[in-house]
Amino acid sequence: MAKRLDLKAVDIFYGDFHAVSDVNLSVSPRSVTSFIGPSGCGKSTVLRTLNRMHEEIPGARVDGEVLLDGEDIYARSADAVAVRRTIGMVFQRPNPFPTMSIRDNVVAGLKLQGVRDKKKLDEVAEASLRGANLWKEVKDRLDKPGGGLSGGQQQRLCIARAIAVQPDVLLMDEPCSALDPISTLAIEDLIGDLKKEYTIVIVTHNMQQAARVSDQTAFFNLEATGKPGKLVEIDDTEKIFSNPHEQATEDYISGRFG
Amino acid sequence: MSTATGLSSPERPATTPTFQAPSTGRKIKNNLATFLVGLAFVIALVPLVWVLATVVVRGIGAILSSDWWGRSLSGVLPESYAGGVYHAIYGTLIQAALAAVIAVPIGILAAIYLVEYGRGRLAKTTSFMVDILAGVPSIVAALFIFAAFISILGAEQSAFMVSLALVLLMLPVVIRNTEEMLRLVPDELREAAYALGIPKWKTILRIVLPTALSGTVTGVMLALARVMGETAPVLVLVGYSQSINFDPFSGNMASLPLLMFSELSNPEPSGQFRIWGAALTLILIIMILQLGASVVSRFSAISK
Amino acid sequence: MTERTTAARPRDPQDEGSAAGSATLDTVTDTDPGRGGTDRGKATPGRGERIFRGLTSGSGLLVVAAIAAIGLFLLVQAVPSLLADNANFLTSPVFDTRDPANLNFGIRDLLVVTLLSSLFALVLAMPIALGIALFLTQYAPKRVARPFAYVIDLLAAVPSIIYGLWGIAVLAPALLPIATFLRDDLGWFFLFAPGNLPVLTGTIFTGGVVLAVMILPIITAVTREVFSQAPRFHIEAAQALGATRWEVIRMAVLPYGRSGYIAGSMLGLGRALGETIAVLIVIRAATTPSGFSLFDGGYTFASLIASAASEFSQPLPTGAYIAAGLVLFVLTFVVNAIARVVAGGKVNG
Incomplete structure (x- = not known):
């Protein structure tokens, strides 16, 4: 299931604006990689190129290669829709579909891909909700709208929805930034469980969170305003937080800027 | 906004009041504008109420007549009150x-x-x-x-x-x-x-x-x-x-x-x-x- | 290093037969979740995507085509009659199509009556709409502003035929004293001069008042919308300078909303120009040409066409009315286009 991601010489543009330059990194299967860095350094942009979500912004384009187990997701023969089916995403703010029940939210991906088998859908719904540590809390109200859950529950619902389509990679764009500390803890525990099966990349503003959940950490930075963001370094999380290679990383980690 | 109006005290005429009210001219203009704006709204209500009242008063008899909702005007003479719509x-x-x-x-x-x-x-x-x-x-x-x-x-x-x-x-x-x-x-x-x-x-x-x-x-x-x-x-x-x-x-x-x-x-x-x-x-x-x-x-x- | 743009995908308008429903089922097979990876790549968007995209852009195109078709068909039908017209189409006040072999029709009077009634309505409605819009956005408490706005919108829900009936049966007698006063005491002014009707009810004056009521909600709605968007920080800046409420409005609201107000007024004008049945019922026909008085009678473009509608049988006389309709179409097109340009994207007509 879980696959390896490699970025080779990736440059990202929005029209004429060069957002991120020359990113090279590898993410191994069944691990958590966190992207940290100051606002506007392009870490979310990089994340969104990993499942071609940035294409929804007109004028966006990518140079270089993003390889999923050696296969370029930007190859001419690759369809963005198919890519996203393999590389799932969880967003900053929980965004359950307001017109759907909890169960329908979880299986929305499968249903809209054409799966009709009711029994299978119910199984997947339960498995995904269990996987997202939400099953016990919602099993009695699967037919209620997803919008009625608390923020943290909604976010776990969105995670359940993302894993229901059995992706190879799970991207998380600051998944806890809209949540209270207790819900945040629940999500972090969940990430620990999920990495047994998935390759996870998470963008976070919270350095403690990066230190807690990730195996390796990538630090992004801007050289100056107006210049493209770039990857300063990527290494084992322990190394980054104790003895980083670059001075800029140490300055950021120790709170001297950003 | 005329929140400061009441605060200028007449007991201290020698010095300029700290909270000086807007000049009379400005106040008159402001009140006139308020009046006209309210008036415009009332004017708009007149035809609405008038039209609706006219229609209800003149039409209520017809729609309460027994055949109104269930019959057509088939065969009804112009001067007859029979039939429906x-x-x-x-x-x-x-x-x-x-x-x-x-x-x-x-x-x-x-x-x-x-x-x-x-x-x-x-x-x-x-x-x-x-x-x-x-x-x-x-x-x-x-x-x-x-x-x-x-x-x-x-x-x-x-x-x-x-x-x-x-x-x-x-x-x-x-x-x-x-x-x-x-x-x-x-x-x-x-x-x-x-x-x-x-x-x-x-x-x-x-x-x-x-x-x-x-x-x-x-x-x-x-x-x-x-x-x-x-x-x-x-x-x-x-x-x-x-x-x-x-x-x-x-x-x-x-x-x-x-x-x-x-x-x-x-x-x-x-x-x-x-x-x-x-x-x-x-x-x-x-x-x-x-x-x-x-x-x-x-x-x-x-x-x- | 290759460069990929994401923008253009091929557009493929397909026939509307295969609706979305059947396409939904099809994709079960044609986009099977490609876990293994070999069959998941797809250079072109799926079939469902292409069909749906075609349907939506086809529908958009249909709107454009409809406008073009309106102009074209009216023109095609009007030309033979215009060629057979023995009178000057632009300057003749008569509109006589009784004898297909000898057509005499011109739009001078139609234009005069249409413009006079519509502009009069606009003059009446504009200040009141401005007042209502200010009242609803700047004066009325938030709690009542919504129901009050709804009440004004109700004016737009009343069918125009009912306005016509009310206008001639109820309003016209009520306006008689005012009309009499204007004619007798201000008759030296050409707009209030005695007109070509024997009575003072059912004149352009009456019709204009009815039209004013009808276009009031349109102007109000657009103006209100724009006024409510006036930047908060401008208003607060003016308040912080110690401005009275009226001064705040003059400094921060009116300058911002002016274009929207004008655009709304143009939309109202467009509506008045094309209003048919209310005008047909209210304004009486006149036997002599209009003398630019509000106390004249006569036909507007729209009311003339409607009055003759039951006699549309022979092509040439019908074409004469279609020619009048074409002029009305162009007139409203221009007025609405101006409204759109003036608004500059701030309002949706």
Whole structure:
């Protein structure tokens, strides 16, 4: 299931604006990689190129290669829709579909891909909700709208929805930034469980969170305003937080800027 | 704002008061403006109340008469008070319904085009033309259908021709309303669907559109209310009939506005009786639609 | 290093027969979740995507085509009659189509009556709409502003035929004293001069008042919308300078909303120009040409066409009315286009 991601010489543009330059990194299967860095350094942009979500912004384009187990997701023969089916995403703010029940939210991906088998859908719904540590809390109200859950529950619902389509990679764009500390803890525990099966990349503003959940950490930075963001370094999380290679990383980690 | 007015104390005339009130001239201007603005609103209420009161007072007798809702005017003499308008109610409803059947899907698809797909010149032109279409007078729409379908293609006058003209009048209302609702759907929902690997068109049909549904339905009902009172198209495109005609594709068919217009040439007092009765009936139907629209709009899935 | 743009995908308008429903089922097979990876790549968007995209842009195109078709068909039908017209189409006040072999029709009077009634309505409605819009956005408490706005919108829900009936049966007698006063005491002014009707009810004056009521909600709705968007920080800046409420409005609201107000007024004008049945019922026909007085009678473009609608049988006389309709179409097109340009994207008509 879980696959390896490699970025080779990736440059990202929005029209004429060069957002991120020359990113090279590898993410191994069944691990958590966190992207940290100051606002506007392009870490979310990089994340969104990993499942071609940035294409929804007109004028966006990518140079270089993003390889999923050696296969370029930007190859001419690759369809963005198919890519996203393999590389799932969880967003900053929980965004359950307001017109759907909890169960329908979880299986929305499968249903809209054409799966009709009711029994299978119910199984997947339960498995995904269990996987997202939400099953016990919602099993009695699967037919209620997803919008009625608390923020943290909604976010776990969105995670359940993302894993229901059995992706190879799970991207998380600051998944806890809209949540209270207790819900945040629940999500972090969940990430620990999920990495047994998935390759996870998470963008976070919270350095403690990066230190807690990730195996390796990538630090992004801007050289100056107006210049493209770039990857300063990527290494084992322990190394980054104790003895980083670059001075800029140490300055950021120790709170001297950003 | 005159919050400081009362604070200038008359006990201390020697020094300038700390909180000096605006000069008299400014205050007068401000009060005058407040008065005029309030007056404008009251002035607008006068015709509304006046029109509605007139229609109710003059029409209530007719709509309470026993045959009003269940009979047509078939065989009823001009000076007689007998008969009813169910044939005209049917005509009004079926003509509007047929128009909606055509205009709603096209309008929703066009709105989806403008919000989700349209880029560049064609989208700009389309958006511009929607505004122009919204301003096309109903008589021009009727003439166009007459010129294109009846004169050139040789179609017969019928209720369906009326419906075609009403389509032109409904379309811009449906498009603008749907457009507005689609724009209210948060992009986060679209992104969530894309991230699940759902193609854009399915995202729109299954996620975006259902989320915007109540607003869209509201828009359709308001558009229906608008076209039901249209008189110009029925004058040009269909003949009047005193009896019921269930077939919208051929023959004369009454509708409430057409019945009212025909009875205008009836010199008997019973003509006035029927005119105002039909007017009240029309207003009641439109009010029901408006009420329905505002009920539906409460069930919005989008929390603003 | 290759460069990929995401913008253009092929557009493929297909026939409308295969609706979305059947396409939904099809994609079960044609986009089978490609776990293994070999069959998941797809260069072009799926079939459902292409069909749906075609349907939506086709519908958009249909609107453009409809406007073009209106102009074209009216023109095609009008030209033969215009060629057979023995009078000057632009300057003749007569509109006589009784004898198809000898057509005499011109739009001078139609133009005069249409413009006079519509502009009069605009003059009446504009200040009141401005007042209402200010009242609803700047004065009325939030709690009542919404129901009050709804009440004004109700004015737009009343069918025009009912306005016509009310106008001639109720309003016209009520306006008689005012009309009499204007004619008798201000008759030296050409607008209030005695007109070509024997009575003072059912004149352009009456019709204009009815039209003013009808276009009031349109102007109000657009103006209100724009006023409510006036930037908060401008308003607060003016308040912080110690401005009275009226001064705040003059400094921060009116300058911002002016274009929207004008655009709304143009939309109202467009509506008045094309209003048919109310005008037909209210304004009486006159036997002599209009003398630019509000107390004249006569036909507007729209009311003339509607009055003759039951006699549309022979092509040439009908074409004369279609020619009048074409002029009305162009007139409203221009007015609405101006409204759109003036608004500059701030309002949706």
